[in-house]
Amino acid sequence: MSLIASYLPLVFVGIISLGFAPAAWLVSRFIRPYKPTKWMEETYECGSVPIGDARVQFRLQYYAYALIFVVFDLVVTFLLIWSVAYGGLSPMATVWMFLFLGILILGVAYSLKKEETIWI
């Protein structure tokens, strides 16, 4: 059995699971009514006429957290690889891993302490 053949069931299940929602919308097009009015095509804003556009410059209040997240996501990737290979590694590898993790945790703790005054 080749590697490609082993992916075949996933391909088939992918087809039905990714395709069933568009298929349902397509089929419901033949059943549902279609009477558009002016109000239905308006953007919803609790009954009032919408003011301006929603594609505005938006303040990302959690910007500092997003930066820490990007760094830590990479760390976790290393952690996952280390965890699954643990059985074949020397004790020194664990020490290095925790040194690496510890430095980053210290960094996160410091940045969180520093950002504490910023309102989220």
Added chain:
Amino acid sequence: MVYSSILDWVNFPDIMANPYYPFETYNLPYDISQKLWEIIGGTIAWLINLLFPGNPVSEWLVCDMTVNFFALIIFMIVVFLVVFIGILISLWEERKVLGRTMDRRGTMVGMKGFLQCVADGFKTFMKEDTQPRKVDRMTYMWTVSLVIGTSMLIACMIPLSDRWYVVNYNTGLLLIMGLFALAPFFILVSGWSQNNKYSLIGGMRAAEMMISYEIPMLILIATACLMAGTFNIGGIVQAQYDTMPYFIPQCIGFVTFFVCANAEAERTPFDLAEAESELVEGWQTEYAGMKWGLIMLADYMRGYVSCAMITILYLGGWNLPFIGDLNNYVPELVFLLKTWLVFFAMIIVRAALPRVRTDQILNLGWKVFMPLSIINLVIVLLLKMGGVF
């Protein structure tokens, strides 16, 4: 070869003997599908052969490659239907239990209220579809299709037992978690595309949620994999059967993962992106009719996957302790029952707790769950070094 009786066409050969068999080990849904195709295709082949003896079409319908192809088509329908019904049952469970916690009976239409889900499905199916003029049509449609599609795909990819699976790779857990974490990106883009202020805020909140719970969750998964020594879901379950369910040594991790899984599924204490009346359904504001119905269903799919992940990582998957070989009979049912049990706990949490604020979830994620998951990792490492596991 002379074919006279129908039994020459429908003879149920061993599935592993088929050279195109796409799995390494025995697979129950594929077995069911192949037997179904033997019955359907064999009967058609027999009928055609009665009319036109010795024709090539009949031979083609029962040759190895054709059987494999049609068996795969039936396989995808079988897997899909089982997951779909499982999700409908968890939807029904939520309505009944949530009703009871509010001192009412929940849905009552047919089969103890189960048919209400079907009726709701038909209702949304026949609803008029409204689409505002100002939306970015391309991203509006694509993102919602992908949110629903990836949710359904991972729900199908969760193995129900070591014989009921779609893929059995050594990276199975990573594959599922990778697809599971995709939805917030689509929600962010979808919130922008709708050109609605509520949706924009909802999308931003989905991204914010993800950066707060994702790291502790991944650390906890790494911890479970450290204990089991593999990313293979079957391997993790087997490792728990050989030692003990991981919620005993990792009790801190179990509680943390439960809350993180709640956040990953965007269920009520953490449904910031949706926030029912606060944001007018958040990022779903402009989706109407069947689109909204399927988004709701995708929510329950994600809830189902979260519960299944908890069952796999902490509750011993499809095995029960102390009953030995009895585990071989209906492991699929055991797995689903455990999943629904975890879902019951999630419903209770939903009924009991109010929604967290946006700053609270960030502080929870980084100042509570993160340290807890690191402590859990250290405990597991000490146990591992001490030779307990």
